[in-house]
Amino acid sequence: MTALITVENLCMDFGEKRALNNISFEVAEGEIVGVIGRSGSGKTVLLHLIRGVDQPPTSGRVIYHVAACDGCGWMDVPSAAGKACPKCGHSLSPIDVDFWDPANESLKRRIMTRSAIMFQRTFALYGNDRVIENVMHALEDINYPSSKAVTRAADLLDEVRLSHRMMHIARDLSGGEKQRVVLARQLAKEPFLLFADEPTGTLDPGTANLVHGMLNEAAKKNDMGMMVTSHFSQVIRDVADRAIMLKEGEIEVIGSPDEVIDRFMEGYSDQETYCRAELGANILIARDVIKRYLSVDRGMVKAVNGVSFEVSEKEIFGIIGKSGAGKTTLSRMISGIIEPTSGEMNVRIGEEWVDMTKPGIEFRGRAKGYIGLLHQEYDLFPHRTVLDNLTDAIGLEFPKELAIRKAVITLKMAGFTDEKSREILDRKPGELSEGERHRVALAQVLIREPRIVILDEPTGTMDPITKIDVKHSIMHAREQMDESFIVVSHDMEFVRDICDRIALMRGGKIIALGEPEEVLARLTEEEREIMGKPGA
Structure with missing residues (x-):
């Protein structure tokens, strides 16, 4: 397989703390590489250095092997060398770019326009705009012809199976739906490499499996490579062709996903036990709580519809x-944060019960502090x-x-x-x-x-x-x-x-x-x- 990226002896220090130590490996053109490790192992730092986010490494190099067009500046994968540029027709020439060398800053920016990143815990959407408008904004960013933008945006939403949500307001989507809009926005950039940092960490397992499938399909359909970080072994099994395990900033093992996951799971057990707690009196009582929203797309929505429960001290x-x-x-x-449409929500502060449905410093304002x-x-x-x-x-x-x-x-x-x-x-x-x-x-x-x-x-x-x-x-x-x-x-x-x-x-x-x-x-x-x- 043709190498797209070579990482050589990469080190990264934050003050006296070494986050990465002598990291070396290659990523092949079109390959999906999973990076797994515990919190603090250096996964996100590594991904950001290869993508070009934040500050340069303390030492070492990230080298991109690409095919570059001298006519319009287009960058492509190394196997495209010698072919005609898809944008202007000039010939594409092979070039190796030392990514963090200040002398290559313009080449670095050109490479970054052909890669995309999905950050963890942030959906980065225009919350008040419709789903299709969010994708069209991404097309505007790459100067996609406006006359074709609507059709292209609709095609991308088909690709991530969100055609049935294209007219919804983005903020009203579920977490999994938002993540798929993010994916559509990144695919709009026509990247040859996608970086996904914990792409499904906050999603339920079923929705996560759906997004994993989307990532695999997108990689195959668009001839796109990926680097995916995760704490979860299932993400690596579902998505990666090859895996890397980091431990305290160093590569512990590189190999097949199964080999790497087996090493990662060694010694995983939970030996600590706890006695059943003696619960106290009620500290929260909810009765017939209702919350309704008026949605532009769906009319009156009953998000919470008449719930009742109690919570005890120490529960x-x-x-x-x-x-x-x-x-x-x-x-x-x-x-x-929000108040019920109707019902009761009472919290005990000391010996007094405070009604959370009433505004003011003696009611909801007082209880919120606790x-x-x-x-x-x-x-x-x-x-x-x-x-x-x-x-x-x-x-x-x-x-x-x-x-x-x-x-x-x-x-x-x-x-x-x-x-x-x-x-x-x-x-x-x-x-x-x-x-x-x-x-x-x-x-x-x-x-x-x-x-x-x-x-x-x-x-x-x-x-x-x-x-x-x-x-x-x-x-x-x-x-x-x-x-x-x-x-x-x-x-x-x-x-x-x-x-x-x-x-x-x-x-x-x-x-x-x-x-x-x-x-x-x-x-x-x-x-x-x-x-x-x-x-x-």
Whole structure:
């Protein structure tokens, strides 16, 4: 196979921390390479260096072997050398480009126009525009002929199987649908290489499998290579031709997906056990809660339709259901971000019950201070250190010594070791892995000492071992701080292992509520397929 990219002795330092150490490998033309590793292994840093994002490497080289047109500047794969340029008809000539050499900046920009990237946890869509308009914006960016843009956009939506959503407003789509719009927008650029950084980390298993299939189909149809990072072995099995496992910034093994996954899963076990918690009195009571939306496309939508439940002190309460069931809307009402259309939502603060349906500092405003929410697309301040993010950046003013003490304690509750907690205090979010950023975001919620913590897809982008850490951090926080947790998730194994009770939602209603095994037994075959069979 013809080499498209050669990575030679690539190293990347952030201060005194070495994120990548002597990384060397090749990516062939049209090949799909999967990169797997635990949080902090260097996956995202590697992907960004090969794509040209952020800053140059500390040392080493990324070399692109391409065919370039001297007439219009078009770049193509190396096997196109000697052929006519598809844009202007000039001959394409082979060229090797040292990607991060400042002297090659113009060549680097030309290569970057022929690659595309799907970032993790950000859909980067025009939220108020229709789906087809989002794809047309991407075509405008590459100066696609306006007379043909509508037809081309419709073709791309056919390719990602979203023709039935082309007139929907982008913000009203599910997570999986948004990710497919992102894919259509990237395909509009006609890339010869797509970088996908945790492309399905926040999606339920059924939707993730659909997107994996889309990525494979897109690669074959468009003669496109890919580099895909993931914590999840199934992503690598579904998508990759060849896989690389990173461990602490170094290549541990390169080989077939099965070989690499077997190495990655060595020693994966969960030995820690917990006693069943003694739950306290009710801390949250919801009665006949309804939330209706007026949608331009669908008229009146009943996102949540008459739900009732209670949550006790120290309880870990799960809310499950497939995409569109109403889980996230319900969690946003519990947190006070949105108010119900009707019904009751009462939270106990001390010995008093506060009505969350009423605005004002004595009602919803008062209760919100005791409810923490970690949503899927969390937002840390990128130019502030971890310590700042945990303290003054969210309005907590401590003397320096107390700030550090409090930050370290909270980071440990979020799954870091004492040593790691102190090590990352002066780092910025961009110097952390995705899994580490997720745990810092959880710590940012816990440091405010809420009585109720709402976790929206807490394990979305985590590898199996980090997921164990998160489970332990929640259990420890419950034991040490008497916290109550509401976990909104499509991860059936996680909710089964961690929750005291779960509520199953369908069509905006709670159709089953009870102990995990009892409720999970009520899942339909479709729900099992979409959300992932427990224990599978």
